[in-house]
Amino acid sequence: MLTDDVLTSAPRARVHDAGARRRPSVRWGDRVAGVVMAAPAVIVFIAMFIIPMILAFVLSLTDWNGYSLRFDFIGFENYQFAFRNPRTIDAAIFTGIVAVVGTVLCNGLGLALAALISGAGRANTVLRTIFFYPYIISALIIGFLWSALLSPHGAVNGLLGGIGIGPVPFLTDPTFAKATVIMTIVWAHFGFNMILYIAGIKSVPTEFYEAATVDGASKWQQFRSVTVPMIAPVVTVNLVLTLVGLLKVYDVVLALTDGGPAASTQTIVYQILKDSFAQSKLGLGAAQSVVLLLITAAIGLAVTFARRGAERKVTD
Template sequence: MSSTIAPRRRTALQQWRHRLPGILMGGPAVAVFIAMFVIPMILAAVLSFTDWNGYSLNFQFIGWENYAKAFRSPRSVQAAVFTGVIAVVGTVLCNAVGLTIAALIAGPGRSNTLLRTIFFYPYVISALIIGFIWSAMLSPNGAVNGLLTGLGAPAMPFLTEPAFAKASVIFTIVWSHFGFNMILFLAGIKSVPAEYYEAATVDGASRWQQFRSITLPLIAPVFTVNLVLTLVGLLKAYDVVLSLTDGGPAGSTQTIVYQILKDSFANSSLGFGAAQSILLLIVTAVIGLAVTVVRRRAEQKATD
């Protein structure tokens, strides 16, 4: 009996020795993930059921009141609607512009290399800085209106009229983000074997036919990555709004994250802000999962 137990113990000990390097290497990353994401998320979930103001240690559990308030508040609903518009319109435009430019400058040459650098550069700049730059350019006395009035055209209310302000926010976000999508599409286009295009050329296929029948199906996984990353990222849009319009005019360009931070700190209502954060987390996870599933099915159809 003891002769059979000893080999089992040695086998288990050998397995632990084999796993130990991986545990030691991955342990710090797991610890950081737990400390920076899991624990704060649990605390936020608990605080979302309280009336904590962020300063006092005295708070009461108020149940689902914060969640009900998030759905009743006109400001929260307005911010949610505008965030949805940014996410949908911004995702479509970022991917459309990124794919178009990637297809145009995918070839070799110094000019294409330079253009890739120029188009990608806005993504490297801080979103806050980009917002301040475009705020200076689109303000009533900014460079764009100065150019328009110099040409005899009327000045435009880019940041002072709600509809124009919303369009300005979306334009600025797309301008600063499409470079990332372009780089991913470029990587996907570069990975397509050249033999496919050579065979299509011999068969007499035009550039558009090659792009539609060869390039698009083979870079379908890149579409999935771009759509999910862009959509999830734009649902958290905040920096550009803060520096470009500061949520104005009349709160028309406030996003969910902007509203969460305003309620949490400016209005000293961290319990309500925590509830909004949990709702945003759930919505983002559901949308990201749904888009991934739909795109995976589209990929399978494209490659069949």
């Protein structure tokens, strides 16, 4: 006779075998569903990034002027010219200065303000709105606004003249103009960094601050030893986004100084657009764009990996 255990185990075995037979098809169905759901994003990525990047590289090997249907393949002559052109080198140097100085100032100012106004309260809410507001304004509008304020006959020099101070060459002296461009860019962008830092600070568990307070830590010590280590990932995101964004800046320059005086405030993207359209050298502009893309990607990855190492040291 069959025991009760044998009778009950037989149906279980059949169910187990049926489930085992269905598993490959279930896994295959999950894979198909995953591919179908990811397909739109992959198609958009290929259409909007991969294909244009390939076309830009092909175009960089030609002397196309942007209008004629005829062009010749000239190899890497556009790249050679770009690296030998003093205007491009000067624009690249100024772009590097803008990116480095702007990243430091945007993140330093954003983090400091986030630490001061991250608490609850109507005043802090109003201040966060005020500081973030410039970021949502068009960069062209910001450039025109500050150009009107800082021009030789603008409002700022008018006020300075009223107290006996001569006109300051904010936009007419190369050194002043460079500083003005950087300060305007920082004014327009630091609000975004501040909001991200506020979000990071609010995500820190209050128990850590309570424990630090019990240990007798001051507000500065809590900020340095608790807040900054806990928001290390936010710092990484802010640094990468700001640095990559400032490497591509041109709209503020276009509206504020138009690259002057004496081409002292031209950035690399401004130079690319000028070569591509004003001088009808689409091939040269494409070559400069490819180089900028590679440099931006390399810098972004380098900063990300460096910050990941710093994050691991903090967590360890």
